[in-house]
Amino acid sequence: MGQIYDAFHRRSIDDRDGFWSEQAQLIDWHRPWDQVLDYSRPPFARWFVGGETNLCHNAVDRHLAARGEQAALVYISTETGIESTLTYRELHAEVNRCAAMMLSLGVARGERVLLYMPMIPEAVVAMLACARIGAIHSVVFGGFASHSLATRIDDAAPKLIISADAGMRAGKVVRYKPLLDEAIALANAKSARVLLVNRGLDPEFITVPGRDIDWQTLRQQHLDAHVPVAWLESNTPSYILYTSGTTGKPKGVQRDVGGYAVALAASMKHIFCGHAGETMFTTSDIGWVVGHSYIVYAPLIAGMTTVLYEGTPIRPDPGIWWDIVERHRVTVMFSAPTAIRVLRKSDESFITGHDRSSLRHLFLAGEPLDQPTHRWIAGVLGKPVIDHYWQTETGWPMLTSAPGVEQTPIKFGSPSFPAYGYDLRLLRETDATDAGPDEKAVVVVVPPLPPGCLSTVWGDDARFVSTYFSTFRDRLVYASFDWGMRDTDGYYTILGRTDDVINVAGHRLGTREIEEAVQGHAAVAEVAVVGVADALKGQMPLAFAVVKDPARIATAEGRASLEKEVMATVDAQLGAIGRPSRVHFVSMLPKTRSGKLLRRSIQALAEGRDPGDLTTLEDPTALDQIRGAVDEK
Numbered sequence: 001m002g003q004i005y006d007a008f009h010r011r012s013i014d015d016r017d018g019f020w021s022e023q024a025q026l027i028d029w030h031r032p033w034d035q036v037l038d039y040s041r042p043p044f045a046r047w048f049v050g051g052e053t054n055l056c057h058n059a060v061d062r063h064l065a066a067r068g069e070q071a072a073l074v075y076i077s078t079e080t081g082i083e084s085t086l087t088y089r090e091l092h093a094e095v096n097r098c099a100a101m102m103l104s105l106g107v108a109r110g111e112r113v114l115l116y117m118p119m120i121p122e123a124v125v126a127m128l129a130c131a132r133i134g135a136i137h138s139v140v141f142g143g144f145a146s147h148s149l150a151t152r153i154d155d156a157a158p159k160l161i162i163s164a165d166a167g168m169r170a171g172k173v174v175r176y177k178p179l180l181d182e183a184i185a186l187a188n189a190k191s192a193r194v195l196l197v198n199r200g201l202d203p204e205f206i207t208v209p210g211r212d213i214d215w216q217t218l219r220q221q222h223l224d225a226h227v228p229v230a231w232l233e234s235n236t237p238s239y240i241l242y243t244s245g246t247t248g249k250p251k252g253v254q255r256d257v258g259g260y261a262v263a264l265a266a267s268m269k270h271i272f273c274g275h276a277g278e279t280m281f282t283t284s285d286i287g288w289v290v291g292h293s294y295i296v297y298a299p300l301i302a303g304m305t306t307v308l309y310e311g312t313p314i315r316p317d318p319g320i321w322w323d324i325v326e327r328h329r330v331t332v333m334f335s336a337p338t339a340i341r342v343l344r345k346s347d348e349s350f351i352t353g354h355d356r357s358s359l360r361h362l363f364l365a366g367e368p369l370d371q372p373t374h375r376w377i378a379g380v381l382g383k384p385v386i387d388h389y390w391q392t393e394t395g396w397p398m399l400t401s402a403p404g405v406e407q408t409p410i411k412f413g414s415p416s417f418p419a420y421g422y423d424l425r426l427l428r429e430t431d432a433t434d435a436g437p438d439e440k441a442v443v444v445v446v447p448p449l450p451p452g453c454l455s456t457v458w459g460d461d462a463r464f465v466s467t468y469f470s471t472f473r474d475r476l477v478y479a480s481f482d483w484g485m486r487d488t489d490g491y492y493t494i495l496g497r498t499d500d501v502i503n504v505a506g507h508r509l510g511t512r513e514i515e516e517a518v519q520g521h522a523a524v525a526e527v528a529v530v531g532v533a534d535a536l537k538g539q540m541p542l543a544f545a546v547v548k549d550p551a552r553i554a555t556a557e558g559r560a561s562l563e564k565e566v567m568a569t570v571d572a573q574l575g576a577i578g579r580p581s582r583v584h585f586v587s588m589l590p591k592t593r594s595g596k597l598l599r600r601s602i603q604a605l606a607e608g609r610d611p612g613d614l615t616t617l618e619d620p621t622a623l624d625q626i627r628g629a630v631d632e633k
């Protein structure tokens with residue numbers, strides 16, 4: 001850890017009040033806070049108590065004077081071919097209209113508005129409109145089907161649901177409305193009104209009279225609307241967002257107003273180095289936390305232009321994102337390792353053929369970034385690539401390098417150090433004592449959690465405590481449910497989920513370690529390793545790999561020889577103890593819609609069990625391949 005950053009981090013823990021009251025100057029307050037932190041009821045932390053502010057004011061209104069004519073939102077859809085721009089002034093007008101529309105439908109402060117929307121500007125406008133009037137948004141990823149949607153509708157009990165006729169993915173229309181109708185029928189939300197953006201994508205689009213309202217028609221009635229900002233006490237809920245559901249039943253993360261705004265503003269300065277007037281391109285979806293924080297709120301709070309992209313990384317060709325970087329002079333880019341691994345399968349010239357001189361950093365998060373991929377993308381881009389680690393629960397990075405504070409060297413495969421504000425520790429699972437260097441341990445945060453993190457689980461304080469703060473009997477800590485390790489230079493590595501450990505004859509190996517070793521073979525593009533019950537050894541690792549060149553596995557001999565080579569690579573890098581019992585080759589791995597490997601389902605299939613809840617699965621045929629591979633002896 002660099003000396004400057006070390007001092008910065010230490011102060012954020014030793015002098016929380018001083019540190020965060022300084023960061024809080026980065027946003028506008030309508031009324032100053034009485035107390036920086038109220039931690040009288042651990043583990044519940046309340047930030048900027050008594051202060052009044054508003055997310056929409058900070059993201060939109062306060063920029064009008066200096067940058068009203070600057071682009072706030074650049075919308076690019078490679079699915080429909082539409083590109084459009086809203087300046088801050090235009091965004092302000094649209095948000096006011098939408099806020100008036102919501103008020104006309106009876107949405108009051110503190111009531112929930114559920115968004116089930118594709119990546120269109122109306123989705124961002126609706127989020128900001130909720131923030132403006134103090135309604136609580138709950139954005140549900142547009143790729144979810146009716147059952148997942150219904151459970152989220154029931155949990156949030158929305159007054160209003162906003163949706164659209166359809167989304168589009170890889171050139172195909174995905175009809176939203178029938179799924180929504182089915183979800184409403186399944187849920188106890190019979191009284192909610194439904195506001196619909198008709199994109200004209202679905203010829204069979206039908207509305208329910210008396211319940212469904214057309215966005216455009218209602219908007220026409222509020223063209224000149226001015227809706228004053230609702231000043232909210234800092235700890236008022238701003239939104240609910242469910243975790244990705246990789247490990248089980250999703251948890252409804254509840255976020256506040258003031259702490260979140262301060263945390264995001266500070267992260268733009270110290271971590272992402274994004275300044276007013278520059279452009280940020282985050283390739284996530286508004287249905288995920290990355291979209292909430294780094295497509296919508298943070299770049300706008302910082303007075304930047306944000307890019308909203310509907311499409312895949314490889315259509316019309318794998319150069320599309322770099323074309324956007326070039327044309328829009330993107331300064332800060334944020335994506336996920338899974339996307340980079342997809343791009344790695346294509347020619348580098350798709351990237352190098354574009355001017356990337358505007359780009360300062362590429363940030364990657366969401367899942368482990370393996371060393372080879374990290375090294376590859378950094379080399380091809382010629383720019384620093386920053387791996388950073390966080391969760392839906394925290395809202396902003398927990399482990400990262402903070403180049404806005406100090407430019408510390410990057411180690412490939414490591415998300416660097418604990419972010420300021422987090423008293424992050426590695427604890428031994430057995431007795432909750434602090435682990436030493438190079439010792440695998442559980443990643444925890446000593447509370448209070450910094451501003452921006454979840455305030456509680458929506459409607460369930462008891463679940464907040466029992467889920468996140470009950471790992472150790474004698475030590476109150478926030479559990480990340482991830483394994484980590486710190487090297488002698490203080491750099492961290494995330495080794496996988498705590499429920500992803502493989503126990504081979506008493507040796508505990510993280511799936512991540514074995515995956516890194518498999519990926520050490522140059523022919524491998526992607527891999528998933530799971531532990532499978534074994535009568536002799538307890539568990540054995542089993543690998544499913546995607547190769548860069550399918551020709552290598554076209555024949556049985558080719559597969560067999562590559563399997564041997566991969567095993568030899570693991571032997572050399574990790575030792576025979578980590579060698580997978582088999583390496584199966586597939587063309588695709590089962591992933592959640594946010595790009596995370598569904599290891600629990602792979603493992604279940606490999607052990608001949610039911611794969612469980614698959615609603616978050618991106619492409620069901622990927623599981624069929626796993627099934628096929630397991631069955632073939």
Ligand code: ATP
Nearest residue numbers: 243244245246247366367368388389390391392494
């Ligand atoms: P659920 O909690 O419902 O099972 P989830 O944990 O997948 O879902 P998210 O909050 O979207 O939901 O994901 C956070 C998790 O993603 C982290 O806990 C970690 O396991 C993984 N992750 C995120 N960033 C990184 C990273 N840079 N390196 C390694 N793992 C990461």
Ligand code: MG
Nearest residue numbers: 243247391481
């Ligand atoms: Mg999680």
